[in-house]
Amino acid sequence: xxxxxxxxxxxxxxxxxxxxxxxxxxxxxxxxxxxxxxxxxxxxxxxxxxxxxxxxxxxxxxxxxxxxxxxxxxxxxxxxxxxxxxxxxxxxxxxxxxxxxxxxxxxxxxxxxxxxxxxxxxxxxxxxxxxxxxxxxxxxxxxxxxxxxxxxxxxxxxxxxxxxxxxxxxxxxxxxxxxxxxxxxxxxxxxxxxxxxxxxxxxxxxxxxxxxxxxxxxxxxxxxxxxxxxxxxxxxxxxxxxxxxxxxxxxxxxxxxxxxxxxxxxxxxxxxxxxxxxxxxxxxxxxxxxxxxxxxxxxxxxxxxxxxxxxxxxxxxxxxxxxxxxxxxxxxxxxxxxxxx
Numbered sequence: 001x002x003x004x005x006x007x008x009x010x011x012x013x014x015x016x017x018x019x020x021x022x023x024x025x026x027x028x029x030x031x032x033x034x035x036x037x038x039x040x041x042x043x044x045x046x047x048x049x050x051x052x053x054x055x056x057x058x059x060x061x062x063x064x065x066x067x068x069x070x071x072x073x074x075x076x077x078x079x080x081x082x083x084x085x086x087x088x089x090x091x092x093x094x095x096x097x098x099x100x101x102x103x104x105x106x107x108x109x110x111x112x113x114x115x116x117x118x119x120x121x122x123x124x125x126x127x128x129x130x131x132x133x134x135x136x137x138x139x140x141x142x143x144x145x146x147x148x149x150x151x152x153x154x155x156x157x158x159x160x161x162x163x164x165x166x167x168x169x170x171x172x173x174x175x176x177x178x179x180x181x182x183x184x185x186x187x188x189x190x191x192x193x194x195x196x197x198x199x200x201x202x203x204x205x206x207x208x209x210x211x212x213x214x215x216x217x218x219x220x221x222x223x224x225x226x227x228x229x230x231x232x233x234x235x236x237x238x239x240x241x242x243x244x245x246x247x248x249x250x251x252x253x254x255x256x257x258x259x260x261x262x263x264x265x266x267x268x269x270x271x272x273x274x275x276x277x278x279x280x281x282x283x284x285x286x287x288x289x290x291x292x293x294x295x296x297x298x299x300x301x302x303x304x305x306x307x308x309x310x311x312x313x314x315x316x317x318x319x320x321x322x323x324x325x326x327x328x329x330x331x332x333x334x335x336x337x338x339x340x341x
Contacts, residue, residue: 001123002341004320005057009047012321013057022126027078028070029086029127032141034061034120034339035311036327037149038174038240039263040113044324050267054115061339062088062113064120065144068132077129085144085297086120087131088112089288104155104290111288121320123341133293136301142338143300146175146307149336150299151292153179153238156261157187159284160234164188167232169223169251170210172239172262173201175310175336178208180236180261182305185209191226195219195239195247200333215247223251231256238262242270249276257282313337 003017022028040060042049068082078084090110091103098106113119135144153176162168168189170177173196184192185208194210196202202212213222223231233256235248240262248258249271258281260269276283299305312335315323323337 002317003059003122004317005059006043006047006054007057009045012044012324014318014320017122019124020126022070022072025072025074025128026126027068027072027129027132029066029084029125029132030069031064031066031120031123031125031341032083033065033145034341035063035142035145035149036061036323036337036339037063038327041324041328042263042265043113045328046265049114049263052114056115058113058115059118059121060113061120062111063145063148064088064112065135065141065147066120066125067141069124072129075129078132078134082132082134083139083141083144084132084134085147085293086112086125086127087133087293088119088148090117090128090131102290104288121317121339121341123317133297135297139297139301140308142311143307145338146310146336147293147296147300148289149175150179150296150305150307151289152176152261152286153183154292154296155289156180156236156238156259156286157183159286160236160257160259162187162189162234165190166234167191167193167227169193169195169232169235169248170205171195171235171237171244171248172241173198173205174238176261177236177238178204178310178335179305179307180238181205181208181210186304191232193223193226193232193251198330201335204335215243219247220250227253230254233257234259236261240264242266242268245269245271246275249279249281252279252281254279255281257284259284259286261286310336311338315339317341
């Protein structure tokens with residue numbers, strides 16, 4: 001089969017490898033769609049993410065879906081021919097945090113596209129059925145791959161605990177930020193302020209019901225304008241830049257909540273202490289997602305959340321490097337690029 005491996009910064013190679021041989025109890029899945037995440041770009045640019053490095057060439061891709069071509073016996077979760085979304089986080093189910101219902105904090109977690117677990121940029125993967133989610137007939141493989149970023153947005157929304165009629169800010173209008181905008185509209189936020197430096201992404205946020213703002217504007221004043229002078233109730237940071245957390249904090253009312261979802265390349269959190277202390281801001285950090293696939297599937301199946309329109313570019317496996325460069329450079333109006341192995 002064909003596989004794309006990262007050998008170092010900006011060094012993706014398409015190679016041939018043997019087909020995976022599923023261990024007992026695992027399914028064999030033909031990968032049909034892999035969407036490119038900004039965290040993939042951290043790997044692509046730096047050869048690492050945060051303090052995590054790989055000691056071997058790595059297969060990236062953790063937002064993916066495919067078709068089951070061989071299902072193991074003794075289970076009724078998946079069958080041959082099922083189109084499935086693939087949960088990238090493989091938790092053990094036995095540690096303290098799994099038993100507490102917090103599998104995203106699993107002590108023994110494996111994550112697709114993070115060492116030592118290869119990801120989805122290959123034609124076939126072997127996977128445990130409990131981490132495969134059969135999709136309803138109306139959903140496509142591309143939409144199945146987008147359930148992972150939707151899951152991140154959903155978990156971020158849960159962290160914010162926004163009440164109907166409250167106001168929110170979304171700092172960063174990439175795919176996850178735009179999904180949070182949709183969730184805010186769906187959940188009855190009174191105002192949604194969307195901060196984004198790229199004009200085409202601000203325009204997309206406006207189309208989804210947000211008030212678009214450029215980060216060069218006086219964000220604190222803009223937030224006050226729509227909230228009778230108080231500031232927003234919850235700010236979601238989905239930009240992954242050093243500046244974004246403080247931008248969100250400045251827009252918040254006293255006692256507000258700041259939800260940090262983005263991953264900055266610098267592996268630092270930079271925020272003015274007096275700003276958050278004087279406002280007594282609650283800061284929540286998002287560790288991937290937690291038990292969100294069933295809800296994500298329902299939201300997309302019922303047309304409550306639109307993930308398909310966020311996919312702006314498609315390519316084949318041998319064009320993966322070009323797709324990564326485009327996403328890295330925010331080129332050609334890209335919001336989400338999908339690779340089809």
